[in-house]
Amino acid sequence: MSREHIDKVSGIPTTGHEWDGIKELNNPLPRWWVITFHITIAWAIGYTVAYPAWPVLTSATKGVLGYSSRNDVKDELAAAEAAKGNYVAAIQAKPVSEITADDALREFAVAAGAATFKVNCVQCHGSGAQGSKGFPNLNDDDWLWGGKAEQIQQTIAHGIRFASDPDTRVSEMPAFGDIITTDQIKQVGAYVASLSGPVQDTSLIEPGANVFAENCAGCHGENAKGNKEFGAPDLTDAIWLYGPGETAIAAQVRAPKHGVMPAWIGRLGEIKVKELAVYVHSLGGGE
Ligand code: HEC
Numbered sequence: 001m002s003r004e005h006i007d008k009v010s011g012i013p014t015t016g017h018e019w020d021g022i023k024e025l026n027n028p029l030p031r032w033w034v035i036t037f038h039i040t041i042a043w044a045i046g047y048t049v050a051y052p053a054w055p056v057l058t059s060a061t062k063g064v065l066g067y068s069s070r071n072d073v074k075d076e077l078a079a080a081e082a083a084k085g086n087y088v089a090a091i092q093a094k095p096v097s098e099i100t101a102d103d104a105l106r107e108f109a110v111a112a113g114a115a116t117f118k119v120n121c122v123q124c125h126g127s128g129a130q131g132s133k134g135f136p137n138l139n140d141d142d143w144l145w146g147g148k149a150e151q152i153q154q155t156i157a158h159g160i161r162f163a164s165d166p167d168t169r170v171s172e173m174p175a176f177g178d179i180i181t182t183d184q185i186k187q188v189g190a191y192v193a194s195l196s197g198p199v200q201d202t203s204l205i206e207p208g209a210n211v212f213a214e215n216c217a218g219c220h221g222e223n224a225k226g227n228k229e230f231g232a233p234d235l236t237d238a239i240w241l242y243g244p245g246e247t248a249i250a251a252q253v254r255a256p257k258h259g260v261m262p263a264w265i266g267r268l269g270e271i272k273v274k275e276l277a278v279y280v281h282s283l284g285g286g287e
């Protein structure tokens with residue numbers, strides 16, 4: 001390649017390489033390209049000095065800046081932990097009604113409460129809190145003991161008819177099998193059934209209303225709309241804890257079932273109970 005060849009057609013020197021008569025023009029790279037190329041080399045050298053880069057036996061060179069993405073993650077986790085700590089502290093400090101009114105705090109409490117619910121409550125109330133016979137649905141706005149956040153908190157903390165908690169919700173429907181006659185039970189059964197649907201023997205309704213006024217209105221209310229003080233259900237809404245129909249109603253009057261729900265304050269502590277109350281309140285039926 002001692003002597004430069006000039007391509008006749010283009011007037012550009014060739015490199016001297018030739019394959020079967022095809023020659024290679026010697027077009028140098030554009031200046032800007034070469035400069036950029038050198039800059040990237042300088043950058044790469046600078047980078048490997050500043051940051052971790054070269055693998056050595058068990059780790060890698062650390063770089064003079066001491067940067068590590070692992071530390072980055074650590075810092076982020078620490079920041080997230082601190083934010084969570086702030087939420088937990090706020091949940092501890094504030095009454096549940098204030099927590100439900102604060103969007104960010106409520107969201108946090110609902111997520112935490114949902115997780116606790118999955119572990120402790122679904123076996124009785126169902127995975128969607130939809131309930132089943134004897135276990136109330138927690139999604140609707142029909143409440144035995146009240147659907148305000150504070151009332152729900154009280155129910156969860158101390159349970160219902162849970163003997164070992166002195167603050168538990170009490171009040172039990174008496175067994176009327178010993179108090180009124182079989183006929184009266186039939187009558188009041190027909191009356192109560194008539195409040196939410198058709199009954200077979202409508203002649204029982206009127207005497208049943210009298211039996212109700214004398215024996216039942218004290219707890220269930222004169223209009224049978226229930227009373228949350230006593231956990232006495234609304235008997236007009238066609239939502240039944242123990243099943244619809246005159247037979248089921250008469251059975252409850254004769255020998256009532258008394259639903260029991262455990263107290264959770266001892267097992268879960270105040271913060272978790274508050275989170276649960278906010279979660280249950282958020283399910284759609286909170287008052
Ligand atoms: C052993 C079964 C059982 C478990 C576990 C249970 N519950 Fe209950 N819960 C009940 C029963 C039964 C009732 C209805 C009691 C009654 O008849 O008054 C009830 C009632 C309630 C009520 C009141 C509903 C109303 O209409 O006023 C709330 C709120 C509630 N439970 C929330 C929870 C939460 C939250 C948990 C989990 C920490 C939980 N329950 C775990 C059985 C249970």
Ligand code: HEC
Pocket residue numbers: 144171172173174176188189192211212215216217218219220230231232233235239240241242243248249252253257258259260
């Ligand atoms: C001392 C208060 C009290 C009195 C009096 C009372 N009840 Fe009840 N009743 C309750 C409570 C509390 C419940 C809920 C039981 C439970 O949660 O396990 C209930 C539940 C019922 C239910 C079941 C509702 C459902 O959703 O399945 C029926 C029906 C009922 N009562 C009818 C009557 C009738 C009829 C009388 C009068 C003969 C009567 N009750 C008197 C407190 C009372």
